[in-house]
Amino acid sequence: MSQPPPPPNQPPPGGFGAPQNPPPGGFGAPQNPPPGGFGAPQNPPPGGFGAPQTPPVPPQTPPQTPPPPAQGPGYGYPQPPAPPQQQPYGNPQQPGYGYPSPQPGYGYPQQPGYGYPQPPQGGGRKGPSAQVWIIVSAVVAIALIVGGGVWYAKSSSGSGKSDNSASDDRGRDKGGTGGPGAGSKEKAPADTAAKVLFQVPAPEVKDKQEIDSVTGSWLTGSVYAKAGVNKIVGYDPDSGTTKWTLPLNGQTCAGSPEISSSGVAAVVSESGKRANARDRKPCSDITAFEVATGKKLWTRSVKTGDTPVAFGEVSISGTTVAVGAGYYGGAAFDATSGKVLWQPKTGSCTDVGYAGGEQLVAVRKCGDYGDEAYEVQLLDPRTGAVRWSYKLPKGIDNAKVVSTKPVVFGVDSGDITASGATDVFSLDDTGKLRTKITLADGKYEHACGVGKVHDCHAIVVGNDKLYVPTEQHDGTAQGARTNEIVAFSLATGKTTGDRIDAGDGYDIFPIRMDGGNLLAYKSGPFDKGAQVVSVDGTNLRQTELLETPASAEVLGAISSMVPKSSELLYIEGRLFFGKALVSKPYSADAKAYTALGFGVK
Incomplete structure (x- = not known):
């Protein structure tokens, strides 16, 4: 795990806490900010900019038996039927990642993608217990309340989504073809010193049991869109002025990492507003909207019998919006009209989920519970027809898609719990195995969500290579820590x-890839700003594209977003961090944000 920067000496007023609404006129309001505002030469309000939020404590002992279907879809995602003492999806010792824990109040998983430590899967795999994670989390939180600012340790897992613009649908799928440097769009400005563009204050959360979801963000050259509570808001990416607001029936559960070539994105949201902190609606609404205007194109849901299916992921390929529901299977819709292209299938095989972008890849599960076999399949995005299928070895119960063109996916196998993927498979255009890459546990700092099909971060495919960062280690200077990105051949492994x-x-x-160049994020010492750099695919020369301000307030706010875990988006000199979950503040003076924007323009 990365080490936090050396702290200053005095703690800021307000201390460590979760998000709350800032006082009227507080700094960083995204609409009509007061004169000076955040980023202008004025003093911030007490509590400091970006005081980090307190992660909720995950349940320590997940029940072994999900509630029966007759009790309703439950909170967050429904529990599918299963034999006694068995979990319907994923590892039988723990609820599947991205699907609900039977523990009340945890309709959303405590997953690495949102900056919260996650207990590892059970089922005999070795690793720290849930209690250990809780203790470590508390110790880290206390240790990082240091003088002059609040610093967060980097998470080694997360949800740093690839850039998603209409002109570059999914960074992880770019750069698979063409020579190094070919097609690169991001250019270095004359001055890389970035200023704060704006920030979105976190919504007020009053109940300590409440965890609100603001999952989803999208960035184009003209709009930065961010999910709020029961809505999505489109902002001018330079000023933060509100351009549009799209109301939703409930809180967002998932957002497409892609924007289609016609400018359409999609979200999964709950079917209604929550009445209280314990109330969770099923994540059954799928909505497509135009990012430029905020116009809702359609909202759809599908049912199995009389029960709406709750979905945990959404992805776009071409003109198809595909959603995955794990045990219940997947569905797809036309991005413009909302026409149902296919629905969850009955029988012994179901689609666990999909990854979109340049191609549509499905992870399919076949067989009876306890004896499932998994396959990775390339689908026709308009019909769902299988073009080819690659069967995973027996005993592997997960597959996380890193790239859809070429198709590259990872699995977490053996006595491993802390890594995103310990084995990565590279397939050719016909679905045949090219090679397997082994990523030793504890040596690399990438992450993939458990039970998610397209939730891998800090691991990128391009130039027929797999790029992955190493864990931190001692640098050349005394006391310095550092790491590097290394590459593996997709042909030889x-x-x-x-x-x-x-x-x-x-x-x-x-x-993500930028043509044949690799875009990378660099966090620095306590007195240096964070950077976005472009790495030439041939000679590995680094070109700085942007550097954030180095003030303690700004660096503390960035650290609180946990960059490797946040919705990290970069386009044309603009860098945005987005959070997915918010909870009650630890301190009444704490300040926190769901989005931060920086730019060199």
Whole structure:
């Protein structure tokens, strides 16, 4: 895990806490900010900019038996039927990642993607217990309340989504073809010193049991869209002025990492507003909207019998919006009209979920409970017809898609719990195995969500290579820590010798491909700003594109977003961090935000 920067000496007023609404006129209001505002030369309000939020404590002992279907869909996601003492999805010792825990109040998983530590899966795999994670989390929180600002340790897992614009649908799928440097769009400005563009204050949360979801963000050249509670708001990416607001029936559960070529994105949301902190509606609404205007194109749901199916993921490929529901299977819709292209299938095989972008890839599960076999399939995005299928070895109960063109996916196998993927498979255009890449547990700092099909972060495919960051280690200077990005060949499975050094005091991880170049994020020492760099795919030369301000307030706010875990988006000199979950503040003076924006324009 990355080490936090050396702290200053005095704690700020307000201390450590979760998000709450700032006082009227507080700094960083995204609409009509007061003169000076956040980022202008004025003093911030007490509590400091971006005081981090307190992660909720995950349930320590998940029940072994889900509630029966007759009790309703439950909160967050429904529990599918299963034999006694068995979980319907994923590992039988723990509820599937992205689907609800039977524990009341945890309709959303405590997953690495949102900056909260997650207990590892059970089922005999070795790793720290839930109690250990809770203790470590508390110790880290206390240790990081340090003088002069609040600093967060980097998460080694997360939800740093790839850039999603109409002109570049999904960064993780770019760069698979063409020579190094070909098609690169991001150019270095004359001055890389970024200013704060604006920030979105976190919504007020009053109940300590309440965890509200604001999952989903999208960035184009003209709009930054961010999910709020029961809505999505489109902002001018330079000023923060509100351009549009799209009301939703309930809180968002998932957002498409892609924007279609026609400018359409999609979200999964709850079917109604929550009445209280314990109230969770099923994540059964799928909505498509135009990012430029906020116009809702349609909202749809599908049922099994009389029960709406709750979905945990959504992805876009071409003109198809595909949603996955794990045990219940998947469905797809036309992005413009909302026409149902296919619905969850009955029988022994179901689609666990999909990954979109340049191609549509499904993870399919077949067989009776306890004896399932998994396959990775390339689908026709308009019909769902299978073009080819690759069967996973027996005993592997997960597959996380890293890239859809070429198709590259990872699995977490063996006695492993802390890594995103310990084995990565590279397939050719016919679905045949090219090679397998082994990523030793504890050596690399990428992450993939458990039970999610397209939730891998800090691991990128391009130039026929797999780019992954190493864990931090000692640097060349005394006391300095650093890491690097290394590359593996998708043809041989061996390291290529490519080594992208962060430099002493810095930590680096890949964001996405930009043609043949790799975009990477670098966090620095306590007195240096964070950077976005472009790495030439041939000579590995790093070109700085942006550097954030280095003030303690700004760096503390960035750290609280946990960059490797946040919805991290970069386009044309603009960098945005987005959070997915918010909870009650730890301190009445705490300040927190669901989005931060920086730009060199």
